[in-house]
Amino acid sequence: MIEFDRVSKKYGDITALNSFSLKVPTAKITVLMGLSGSGKTTAIRMVNKMVTPTSGSVSIDGVDVAARDAVSLRRTVGYVIQEVGLLPHKTVRENVSLIARIAGQPADVAEGNATEMLTMVGIDEQFFSRYPQQLSGGQQQRVGVARALAIKPNILLMDEPFGAVDPIVREELQDELCRIQRELGLTIIFVTHDRHEAVKIADQLVVLSNGGHIEQAGAPSELTATPANAFVRKILGV
Ligand SMILES: Nc1ncnc2c1ncn2[C@@H]1O[C@H](COP(=O)(O)OP(=O)(O)O)[C@@H](O)[C@H]1O
Ligand SMILES: [Mg+2]
Incomplete structure (x- = not known):
């Protein structure tokens, strides 16, 4: 499991992430969805130490990544x-x-x-x-x-990987990613702002607003059936 525990990241006056906490289950696909600037890239880049938290911690299977050597860490974490x-x-x-x-x-x-x-x-x-x-x-x-x-790797970080691919090929890539994920038992964190992609591939769907504030997290069917608020309804188009 990857765990974000009250992680904050400030860039000068900008708070990219404000006390972000999330559990990312092993061998599942967790999708982060949110508007541009909501802190998605900042969050996933903490997992492979490309970004260091201002406060709080990110751990993998109970070990704080701050204590890990960046080079050996990145040998177990793929990035797309x-x-x-x-x-x-x-x-x-x-x-x-x-x-x-x-x-x-x-x-x-x-x-x-x-x-x-x-x-x-x-x-x-x-x-x-x-x-x-x-x-x-x-x-x-x-x-x-x-x-x-x-x-x-046993972890794969994917930051809007299929954004530049045309819709039909994109569907194929999503299908194959899900197959590969099951075959290899990968833990995937996938960032997208495409709601169809998010609902299709996510085991856990996390809707974020500014500062990485979690509006709702759960199974996609849960979010579409019972969106927590207007923001979630709007972003999922339900
Ligand atoms: N290296 C940086 N320097 C300054 N501000 C940054 C940097 N990286 C991100 N930010 C700011 O942090 C906020 C969150 O950015 P980001 O994590 O890239 O969001 P997202 O991936 O959801 O679009 C934005 O306001 C962005 O401008
Ligand atoms: Mg981004």
Whole structure:
């Protein structure tokens, strides 16, 4: 379990997060949904120590991440964002295996993991030796997911990963993500502002307003059936 315990983050006068507390269950998908600026990115980047809390703590299985070495922590936490950021002069396979190498895997293991994960996300072998710009946006995003999985993480942080993908491909990516999550037993925190995506993939759906204030959290069916307030009704369109 990942636990945010009264976490605050201030940037000068701005309070990005104000005493944010949340339990993220293991091997489930938790979706954070909220308007732009509500602190979603700040919250998830605390899990892999890209952001340090001003106060409060984030722990993984009872261990405060503040006490963890950032490099070894990031070997167990995958990170996927909308801007996939593949290296243009490396092939698809190299883009994935390189990350596994950096995470300390021997070359042959890294190669094997790259092949396995590319296959898992649905990239055909004929694309392995191509370059990123020869791929569609949807394929590039799949490679981004494969790259995050190649380090064999047990936690995956996903910050609006499918925002730039067209609707039909986006549906496919959501389906495959859910399949992969079950297959690998991943703990996923997924940020989106798309209500259909949120309701579809979430085990736990968390609706946030400014400062990371939790308006409501629970199963998607619970939130859509009994929204706690007008804000939740509006953001879920019910
Ligand atoms: N590095 C930063 N420096 C200053 N302000 C920041 C920084 N990162 C985020 N913020 C501010 O914190 C608030 C929350 O931002 P963010 O976590 O990115 O929200 P979200 O991902 O929900 O859009 C916003 O007001 C944003 O402008
Ligand atoms: Mg954000």
